[in-house]
Amino acid sequence: MKFKTFFWFVAPSVFMMLLFIAAPLVSVFIQSFQVTQPVMQQVEVETCTPGFLTQTCTTEIKTVPTIDEDTGKTITTTSWVGLQSYRNVLQMDKVWDAVSDGALRDILQIDFWRALRFTLMFTLLTLPLVVGVGLLIALAVNNAAKSLKGPVIFVSLLPFIITPVIGSLSIYWLFVGDGILTATLERWTGQDIAMFAQAWTIELLMYFYRVWHVAPFAFVIFYAGLQTVNMDTLESAIIDGANRFERLRYVIVPHLMPLIIFIALIHLMDCYRVFDEIIGFRSEAHVISLQWLTFNFLTPDDAGNRAISRAAASSMLTMIGIVILLIMPLRRTWRDHKGAHTDVRFSKGKPQ
Template sequence: MTDVQKTKKRRLIANYVLFLGPTLFLFFTLEVLPLIMGIGYSFTDWNGIAEKAHFVGISNYIKLFTSDPRYWKSLLFTFKNTLVVVVFSNLIGFWLAYGLAKKVPFRNFMRAAFYLPRLIGGVILGFVWQFIFLNIFPYLGEKLGWGIFNLPWLGTPSTAFWGMAIVQIWGMAGYMMIIYVAGLTTIPSDYLEAAIIDGANAYQQLTRIVLPLLMPSITECLFLSLLNSFKVYDVNLALTGGGPYRSSEAITMNVYTTAFSENQLGYGSAKAIIMALIVIGITLLQVAITSRKEVQS
């Protein structure tokens, strides 16, 4: 290897270190290291305060699977909530994108308006909608006489479930819309023009051309909405606090309460590891299934 080649190699390595080094350091510090520590803590009885932690083997996992119905109730709630949020946020996001992909007046303004809820923090979003459910809806119900506004939106298990789902869908649909808009812009207009010439109606254009070519965006949107729904905590905390009677307690809130409110960090870590494995398994399965349906434009 000549001196020139060695110099180029050193410069290339220096560029890698300069640009990738900080990112890899932050990723390892904020993601990998806490994961390794969490796995280690899950085999201990550490309460998060004591100076020493005692190794207890897999007793935390045994306890989780045999004598903690609250955890599985929270997991079931999270599954149902995720299903509703993923389906409706993607349907609404897609139809918004499909409508605003056409040349309509104030198209960019409406895109920005629908995306705006995404810019509001989860805690603020929860408190805003809590005010709406507890104050604005009763006022509208009194003035308009519509029974839907007089429901105890955060007062019963069933209404709290739908209240939380509405807030998440409202906050996520605009985000999905932006991704779908980006995907729609990559579809060649020649395909749609040829379909129109061949006599294809709007439904046939949608199902035979648009949706198959949009599958990469659908894969991404399903992945992101699944991940965000499973990880929801801030909206859950601000909107319902897990109530009433812990009926709307998501899995993340259950893990946090166990680890930090009940001072069982070792047991909470075991819960977090199981939750992470479930989320990883579901998202990988989703990506594998939807990726197979992708076609090249």
């Protein structure tokens, strides 16, 4: 392919990536080192009580934002504060105080570290479950009778088709208050059950929902990969006396390893930005995530102000966490690619 043809082929995609990914990323990075505040002024405000003959008026001085007479908007100033926004988010002074006092539980009372704890657990615990459940469904469908494959595939894909917020709300209404499943459990156990009254039960439901929602995606990928398994190798393993588990471990899983890494990459990036479950399960009082924390910083307070600088710092810390989690899968992918490239060069240079 000529360079000119290649350029016009990739130019639209590169332009869109620079416009909608790179430019906002640079903007967020810059904003994490800035603080934008309204310009305040002191004005005299006269307050009068109702009435005519008995009316009394008092004058007091209040601090209010300065309004631009031409546009009607609040006048703001932007100043560089360095790493102050990151310090405000991390609150390392409280962390060191908790470590020095031996009260490590107090660290989880800080919003960022509480959100980080849940985000990491949610990401790392659901990953093996999604891969395992997806692989089991793919193996079951692959070995099922032809008449059953269609209905099983249809039922298995339903959770993945449902919009994430709608799916989380569905699970929420099944267990909240006198939901169908909660009422059934209460009749079975004879005890009152409140699934959303404590953090650990909410987290269990979130883990269940994420696996239920994402496992069909892994199933589709693994099912496609199973169609390319070398049947000669599989039959040779059967002849050598390998049982089902041994064939799965030494033949099927190594063949599917690139797909496992691909699913792991997608899952890590998606789960580390968990947000829909927090909103759907209404768990802000017990469980929060890093993505929800950023959203909370951007929510206007009673005065209409938003903590944009802290939101930008939280976003950058979230991205750093995603990069750290992706290092191991990417290293494995690069090592496999480099090894395959070396094998190809060796085979080409090998004397015939």
